[in-house]
Amino acid sequence: MLVTGKQILDHAHENNYAVGAFNVNNMEQVQAIIEAAEETGSPVIMQASQGALKYAGVEYVSALVKTAAEKASVPVALHLDHGTDFKQIVLCIRNGFTSVMIDASKMPLEGNIETTKKITDIAHAAGVSVEAEIGKIGGTEDDITVDERDATFTDPDEAEKLVNETGLDSLAIAVGTAHGPYKGEPKLDFERITTIKERLNMPLVLHGSSGVPEESIKKAVERGINKINIDTDIRMAFNKAIRDFLDNNPDAYDPRKIVGPAREAMKEIIKGKMTMFGSTGKAWK
Ligand code: G3H
Ligand code: 13P
Ligand code: ZN
Numbered sequence: 001m002l003v004t005g006k007q008i009l010d011h012a013h014e015n016n017y018a019v020g021a022f023n024v025n026n027m028e029q030v031q032a033i034i035e036a037a038e039e040t041g042s043p044v045i046m047q048a049s050q051g052a053l054k055y056a057g058v059e060y061v062s063a064l065v066k067t068a069a070e071k072a073s074v075p076v077a078l079h080l081d082h083g084t085d086f087k088q089i090v091l092c093i094r095n096g097f098t099s100v101m102i103d104a105s106k107m108p109l110e111g112n113i114e115t116t117k118k119i120t121d122i123a124h125a126a127g128v129s130v131e132a133e134i135g136k137i138g139g140t141e142d143d144i145t146v147d148e149r150d151a152t153f154t155d156p157d158e159a160e161k162l163v164n165e166t167g168l169d170s171l172a173i174a175v176g177t178a179h180g181p182y183k184g185e186p187k188l189d190f191e192r193i194t195t196i197k198e199r200l201n202m203p204l205v206l207h208g209s210s211g212v213p214e215e216s217i218k219k220a221v222e223r224g225i226n227k228i229n230i231d232t233d234i235r236m237a238f239n240k241a242i243r244d245f246l247d248n249n250p251d252a253y254d255p256r257k258i259v260g261p262a263r264e265a266m267k268e269i270i271k272g273k274m275t276m277f278g279s280t281g282k283a284w285k
Contacts, residue, residue, distance in 0.1 A: 001069060001070070001072065001073070001074075001075055001076065002065075002066060002069040002070065002076055002077070002078065002096075002098060003043075003075045003076065003077055003098065004077060004098045004099060004127065004128065004129045005045065005077040005079055005098055005099025005128075005129035005131065005169065005170065006099070006129035006169045006170075007075065007077070008043045008044075008045060008075055008077050009129075009169065009170050009203035009226050009227055010203065011043065011282070011284065012043070012203060012226040012227070012279070012282070013202065013203040013224075013226050015282065016221075016222075016278075017221060017226070017277065017278035017279055017282055018206075018220075018221045018225050018226050018227060018228045018277040018278060018279065019042070019043050019044060019045055019226065019227055019228070019277065019279050019282075020042070020044060020045070020228055020230055020270065020273050020274055020277055020279060021044075021045035021046075021047050021079060021081075021205075021227050021228065021229045021230070022044070022045070022046060022047070022230050022231070022234060022270060022273075023047055023048070023049060023052065023081060023229070023230070023231035023234065024046045024047065024048055024052065024061065024064070024065065025048070025051075025052040025055055025056055025061075026056060027064055028238075028259055028262065028263040028266070029234065029238075029263075029266060030046060030064045030065055030068050031068070031263055032234075032263050032264075032266035032267040032270060033046055033068075033266075033267075033270055034046075034068040034069075034071075034072050034076070035267050036267045036270035036271045036274060037072065037074045037076070037270075037274070037283070038072055038073065038074055039271060040271055040274045040275065040279070040280040040281070041074065041280060041281045041282070041283045042074060042274040042279040042280055042281075042282060042283055043074055043075040043076075043279060043282055043283050043284075044074060044075075044076055044077075044274075044279070045076075045077045045078075045079050045099070045227065046065045046068070046076065046077070046078055046079070047078075047079040047080065047081040047101075047229070048061045048078075048079075048080060048081060049081045049082055049231075050081075050082065050083070050084070050085070050088065052081075053080075053088070053092075058091055058092060058095050059095060061078075062078065062092075062095040062096050062097065065078045066078065066096055073283070073285070074283035075283060075284065077098045077099050077129075078096065078097045078098050078099065079097065079098070079099040079100065079101065079131070080092045080097050080099070080100040080101055081101055081229070082101055082103045083100050083101050083102050083103060083119075084102075084103055084104070086118070086119070089102065089119055089122075089123070090122065093122070093123060093126050093128050097128060098128060098129065099128060099129040099130070099131065099169075100119065100123055100128060100129075100130060100131070101130075101131040101132070101133070101172070102115060102116050102119040102120075102130060102131075102132050103132070103133045103172075104116055104132070104133070105132075105133040105134055105135065105136060105137070105172075105174075106136070109134075109158050109161065109162070112132070112134060112162060113161065113162055113165050113166060116130070116132040116162060116166045116168055117165065117166040117167075119132075120132075120166045120167050120168050124167070129169040129170070130166075130168045130169050130170075131168070131169065131170045131171070131172060131205055131227075132162060132166065132168045132170075132171060132172070133171070133172035133173075133174075133205075133207075134154050134155075134158055134159050134162050134171065134172075134173065134174075135152060135153050135154030135155070135159075135173055135174025135175075136152035136174050137172065137174045137177060137178060137179065137207045137208055138152065138178045138179070139178055139179050139180050149176070152174055153174050153175060153176070153189060153192060154173040154174045154175065154192065154196060156192070156195050156196050156199050159171060159173065159196055159199070159200060160199050160200060163200055163202065169202075169203065170202065170203040170204065170205050170226070170227060171196075171200065171202065171203070171204055171205060172204075172205040172206075172207055173192075173193070173196055173204055173205070173206075175188050175189045175190075175192050175193055175206070175220075176188040176189050177206060177207060177208035177209060177212060178208045179207065179208040179231075179232070180208070180210075180232055181210070181211060181232055181236075182211045182212075185213065186208075186211070186212055186216070188212070188216050188219070188220060190219055190220065190223055193220055193223040193224055193225060194223045194224065196224070197223060197224030203226040203227060204224050204225050204226055204227075205225070205226070205227040205228075205229065206220055206225045206227070206228050206229065207229045208229070209228045209229055209230050210230050210231060210232035210233035210234075210236075211232065211233065214276050217276055217277065218276065218278075221277060221278055228273070228277050230270075230273055233269055233273070234266050234269060234270065237262070237265045237266050237268075237269040238262045238265065238266055240265065241261045241262035241264070241265035241266075242258060242259070242261075242262050244261075245257075245258055245261050245262075246258065
């Protein structure tokens with residue numbers, strides 16, 4: 001069943017667990033995610049980045065996820081990941097997305113508030129949930145010093161102001177994770193998660209969660225993270241399965257034979273994440 005992002009994340013917030021938000025670009029990823037969710041009894045969020053929408057088209061992404069959700073017994077939300085463009089956000093809303101992210105985190109606080117408020121007003125009028133971001137979640141390729149790293153983390157005062165002045169539904173915070181593969185081990189600022197959770201008492205989102213050790217993920221969830229974004233680990237599983245299959249079957253040419261094992265490999269990774277996040281068995285009817 002298709003539900004809003006807010007329904008999923010409020011439940012996670014009230015029951016102290018996190019829901020996986022997995023990036024999708026094609027049918028096999030959607031199927032891997034929905035099967036993992038069904039087999040573990042997990043609520044789930046499927047999200048498309050602007051790159052995914054450019055690759056697959058908003059109508060295809062929407063139809064794939066809605067088809068999966070309608071057939072599934074678990075709650076599913078369809079979310080726009082890192083939206084930055086007003087028109088594209090409206091297009092997603094018109095195509096049945098039940099949640100959108102407005103990422104105005106590159107702007108100074110006042111600009112972030114103004115942009116997030118504009119999106120929140122329009123999305124809420126359409127019954128669609130809103131995630132916003134404050135602080136800077138880098139790429140792992142960004143070469144920054146420890147001092148610079150701290151300066152990019154979410155300021156709890158600014159986070160509170162953004163929430164109070166916009167009415168957003170969930171907040172992505174910068175606490176030491178980064179998008180893409182990590183070179184070393186990411187060091188999360190757990191105290192900062194606790195402080196922000198106590199101040200805001202609302203669903204919090206962790207981006208760049210691929211490659212974060214299980215222990216850190218569990219600690220982050222205990223301290224109040226309710227949505228965990230995973231893309232790179234699924235890409236890696238897909239990539240490895242395809243390469244392994246072709247190495248072992250150099251004459252293969254049927255796309256179903258080549259991509260089928262990758263769908264299974266992605267599903268296994270996703271089930272592991274769902275267990276780690278504590279969403280297993282949390283699906284409601
Ligand atoms: O946060 C970024 C996601 O991993 C999406 O990446 O823009 O390459 O689709 P993408
Ligand atoms: P990873 O690719 O590092 O898992 O990050 C995903 C993400 O944050 C999508 O918004
Ligand atoms: Zn992200």
